[in-house]
Amino acid sequence: MNESAVKPVKTDEKRVALLGFGTVGSAVAHLLHDQKFEGVRLTHIYNRGIARKQGSDRASGLSGDIVWTENIEDVLNSDANVVIEVVGGLHPTGEWLTRALASGKHVVTANKQLIAYHGAELSQLARQNGVSLVYNAAVAGGVPVIPAVLHGLQGDRVRQIAGILNGTCNFILSQMEAGADYHDVLAKAQAAGYAEADPTADVDGFDARAKLCILARTAMQVGLNPDAVPVQTIRNVRLVDFHYARDLNCTIRQVARVESDGDTIRANVGPTLVPHTSPFAWSHGTQNLVMTTGEFGGDVVFSGHGAGGNPTAVAVVSDLLAVAHGSASPLLPVQDRAVSREFVAPHYLRFVVQDKPGIISAISGALAQVGANIDSIVQRPGYPKDALPFVVTTEPCSTTTVQQAVHTIGQMPTMLEEPLLLQMMREPEGD
Amino acid sequence: MNESAVKPVKTDEKRVALLGFGTVGSAVAHLLHDQKFEGVRLTHIYNRGIARKQGSDRASGLSGDIVWTENIEDVLNSDANVVIEVVGGLHPTGEWLTRALASGKHVVTANKQLIAYHGAELSQLARQNGVSLVYNAAVAGGVPVIPAVLHGLQGDRVRQIAGILNGTCNFILSQMEAGADYHDVLAKAQAAGYAEADPTADVDGFDARAKLCILARTAMQVGLNPDAVPVQTIRNVRLVDFHYARDLNCTIRQVARVESDGDTIRANVGPTLVPHTSPFAWSHGTQNLVMTTGEFGGDVVFSGHGAGGNPTAVAVVSDLLAVAHGSASPLLPVQDRAVSREFVAPHYLRFVVQDKPGIISAISGALAQVGANIDSIVQRPGYPKDALPFVVTTEPCSTTTVQQAVHTIGQMPTMLEEPLLLQMMREPEGD
Numbered sequence: 001m002n003e004s005a006v007k008p009v010k011t012d013e014k015r016v017a018l019l020g021f022g023t024v025g026s027a028v029a030h031l032l033h034d035q036k037f038e039g040v041r042l043t044h045i046y047n048r049g050i051a052r053k054q055g056s057d058r059a060s061g062l063s064g065d066i067v068w069t070e071n072i073e074d075v076l077n078s079d080a081n082v083v084i085e086v087v088g089g090l091h092p093t094g095e096w097l098t099r100a101l102a103s104g105k106h107v108v109t110a111n112k113q114l115i116a117y118h119g120a121e122l123s124q125l126a127r128q129n130g131v132s133l134v135y136n137a138a139v140a141g142g143v144p145v146i147p148a149v150l151h152g153l154q155g156d157r158v159r160q161i162a163g164i165l166n167g168t169c170n171f172i173l174s175q176m177e178a179g180a181d182y183h184d185v186l187a188k189a190q191a192a193g194y195a196e197a198d199p200t201a202d203v204d205g206f207d208a209r210a211k212l213c214i215l216a217r218t219a220m221q222v223g224l225n226p227d228a229v230p231v232q233t234i235r236n237v238r239l240v241d242f243h244y245a246r247d248l249n250c251t252i253r254q255v256a257r258v259e260s261d262g263d264t265i266r267a268n269v270g271p272t273l274v275p276h277t278s279p280f281a282w283s284h285g286t287q288n289l290v291m292t293t294g295e296f297g298g299d300v301v302f303s304g305h306g307a308g309g310n311p312t313a314v315a316v317v318s319d320l321l322a323v324a325h326g327s328a329s330p331l332l333p334v335q336d337r338a339v340s341r342e343f344v345a346p347h348y349l350r351f352v353v354q355d356k357p358g359i360i361s362a363i364s365g366a367l368a369q370v371g372a373n374i375d376s377i378v379q380r381p382g383y384p385k386d387a388l389p390f391v392v393t394t395e396p397c398s399t400t401t402v403q404q405a406v407h408t409i410g411q412m413p414t415m416l417e418e419p420l421l422l423q424m425m426r427e428p429e430g431d
Numbered sequence: 432m433n434e435s436a437v438k439p440v441k442t443d444e445k446r447v448a449l450l451g452f453g454t455v456g457s458a459v460a461h462l463l464h465d466q467k468f469e470g471v472r473l474t475h476i477y478n479r480g481i482a483r484k485q486g487s488d489r490a491s492g493l494s495g496d497i498v499w500t501e502n503i504e505d506v507l508n509s510d511a512n513v514v515i516e517v518v519g520g521l522h523p524t525g526e527w528l529t530r531a532l533a534s535g536k537h538v539v540t541a542n543k544q545l546i547a548y549h550g551a552e553l554s555q556l557a558r559q560n561g562v563s564l565v566y567n568a569a570v571a572g573g574v575p576v577i578p579a580v581l582h583g584l585q586g587d588r589v590r591q592i593a594g595i596l597n598g599t600c601n602f603i604l605s606q607m608e609a610g611a612d613y614h615d616v617l618a619k620a621q622a623a624g625y626a627e628a629d630p631t632a633d634v635d636g637f638d639a640r641a642k643l644c645i646l647a648r649t650a651m652q653v654g655l656n657p658d659a660v661p662v663q664t665i666r667n668v669r670l671v672d673f674h675y676a677r678d679l680n681c682t683i684r685q686v687a688r689v690e691s692d693g694d695t696i697r698a699n700v701g702p703t704l705v706p707h708t709s710p711f712a713w714s715h716g717t718q719n720l721v722m723t724t725g726e727f728g729g730d731v732v733f734s735g736h737g738a739g740g741n742p743t744a745v746a747v748v749s750d751l752l753a754v755a756h757g758s759a760s761p762l763l764p765v766q767d768r769a770v771s772r773e774f775v776a777p778h779y780l781r782f783v784v785q786d787k788p789g790i791i792s793a794i795s796g797a798l799a800q801v802g803a804n805i806d807s808i809v810q811r812p813g814y815p816k817d818a819l820p821f822v823v824t825t826e827p828c829s830t831t832t833v834q835q836a837v838h839t840i841g842q843m844p845t846m847l848e849e850p851l852l853l854q855m856m857r858e859p860e861g862d
Contacts, residue, residue: 152575
């Protein structure tokens with residue numbers, strides 16, 4: 001089985017170095033080994049502590065002529081002409097991929113943070129060196145939304161993208177919808193490997209934000225600075241919010257969205273009320289879902305497994321095959337744009353108060369002062385009067401305006417905790 | 432505005448001839464005109480009775496240096512290097528596109544029947560002439576399922592595809608779900624332009640079948656003869672079936688499906704009971720929906736507007752841009768395969784009988800004789816005893832087996848009409 005070691009290098013052959021041999025990396029290696037795609041050969045596997053990796057169950061069955069190494073120079077100085085990177089992080093991965101591209105190697109990466117922050121320079125570098133940089137696995141794992149958009153929606157003008165882009169949050173929120181407590185379900189997600197020990201990147205929105213910026217770049221040709229996109233944590237969403245959401249024919253999901261009206265780009269990430277009649281409400285567990293809205297083609301919805309070894313490996317290997325077939329995505333001109341946080345939407349406000357006469361009047365006064373109209377006031381029975389959660393929803397109004405009112409209301413002495421302010425997604429249009 | 436007439440031809444420029452100036456064709460022309468994509472220029476528009484077309488509202492605003500013609504030779508002998516075909520039909524369109532490819536013109540087509548029946552030869556001809564043949568608009572209109580599969584799921588092994596591929600049937604069945612009569616809603620669809628005067632291609636499954644064969648080719652690399660794929664009409668589905676379906680937590684949709692277990696390819700098209708918990712049940716109006724199931728990446732769902740001028744034009748123009756960018760789909764080896772109709776699934780059987788003692792016993796006897804186990808018997812109250820519709824569902828069993836039993840049962844003297852036999856889709860798996 002070692003004969004390929006003496007085979008002459010074919011001009012067309014892609015010799016592939018794999019950086020990272022964890023869950024995704026080992027799935028990539030096995031997919032390549034099992035499927036035996038023509039013109040593609042795995043030549044190097046890099047990981048820290050490579051001896052342990054090479055001796056693990058994950059390595060069994062892989063071809064014997066792979067070079068296993070923990071020295072990145074072995075890869076960067078090799079004759080591999082494609083580098084697959086599934087290590088993650090900005091450093092030193094960014095430097096490695098910069099060197100790989102500069103030396104004429106194609107790069108396939110699943111690194112969302114790197115592409116969100118440095119995709120523009122890296123794409124430019126790839127172009128200068130006549131190679132491809134592809135990163136479809138960086139967004140929505142096994143859901144091929146980037147290839148679909150790049151190859152199938154270029155003829156449209158995409159005006160809006162909204163997505164459930166973080167499987168951990170979707171798992172947590174859909175379990176809370178079914179009655180679970182936030183802390184219990186976070187612990188369960190951590191035990192199942194869906195959530196990190198430090199869940200910040202997931203629950204506070206940074207992971208979804210990076211993916212949103214990549215989607216904005218590929219589908220709308222706008223370059224956003226991820227740090228400029230506001231994020232709201234899901235940590236403050238309670239079970240009571242799911243109960244009130246249900247009364248409003250909604251549930252709650254972490255939604256990342258970007259909109260363009262031609263002049264202004266609006267973007268944010270955070271827990272959002274989504275109507276039961278919307279596909280966002282139907283997305284459960286660790287699934288991802290993306291809806292694009294085109295000026296000509298209307299809404300298109302993509303959904304599936306957003307993470308996990310095999311689905312992400314499918315995305316990585318499909319990217320590799322696109323490089324091998326010479327059909328990798330065209331490099332489109334991207335325009336850097338400022339981000340507005342000025343969405344106009346209906347809003348959900350949940351207060352917890354010590355119940356006293358005049359509260360509703362005070363709240364509605366504060367909202368009226370900023371020009372926000374109340375659409376509904378909902379108070380479910382059964383809560384104690386000395387810590388009463390109740391909800392006000394507004395008609396569509398600007399997010400920053402309603403934030404001002406909520407800040408004012410939060411100062412009122414009857415408020416027992418900071419009010420929760422969420423955007424509400426509108427009902428999907430019928431056919 | 433006529434200066435482009437004297438511009439020298441750029442080497443990279445795609446000069447585009449458009450065959451067909453109906454709803455889709457005029458939308459394509461306007462998309463190209465409005466968006467002014469670099470490197471792409473519309474040079475010819477062909478249609479029968481072109482003078483009327485050129486004088487119509489649809490033509491207003493289009494660039495003055497387009498050649499309008501009703502003589503196909505003007506296009507085939509021109510220096511246009513891309514032909515977009517939105518005429519439809521096998522003849523003479525097939526001959527035109529054959530000549531275009533043979534003379535080194537790229538072809539972009541939305542012609543599902545032509546690609547389903549002759550895609551293999553046409554792709555071969557394109558390859559021999561060093562040009563591209565792309566047909567993403569032939570399936571699911573504005574939903575970019577073919578680009579997604581070709582560029583984003585090549586790393587997987589797609590084992591199953593199920594789709595709502597005909598917007599007319601989806602409109603009719605989702606309106607029937609809401610209580611409308613078949614004939615009324617067909618008339619409404621015809622008035623709205625969703626359905627042809629002769630609805631055969633839609634309601635009897637031929638349109639969906641052609642699209643299914645194209646999906647099988649692109650996602651599973653199997654070539655199927657469309658005529659070998661069994662179709663079942665939706666004409667025999669009644670309101671009572673929606674009532675019974677609801678009792679079974681289902682609704683009814685026209686589903687086209689193809690499955691491979693490695694050895695056998697199974698395919699069919701027809702009205703199917705789909706669980707309320709499945710995305711198929713959520714698809715309403717003229718929407719299309721496709722679910723692919725990969726061995727590694729699992730289920731991926733795509734949905735959106737399957738037809739209409741603008742969504743289809745987005746698909747056509749995106750294909751054109753892929754040709755212009757040199758990123759058109761790779762030509763993959765396709766293996767011709769026989770089609771089995773031997774699905775194993777639960778089945779729904781609806782009978783209309785003159786109610787007499789012993790009927791259930793006779794039906795269950797006939798089913799037992801072929802080894803099909805009854806899962807449930809449902810009889811809603813309120814129907815007349817002399818024309819009583821009731822339903823039997825089976826546990827998973829082979830379709831041809833249960834067809835035998837239904838044939839036997841249909842001969843019984845108490846049967847007032849031919850029994851209706853539908854496949855039932857199983858519940859989606861949870862996360």
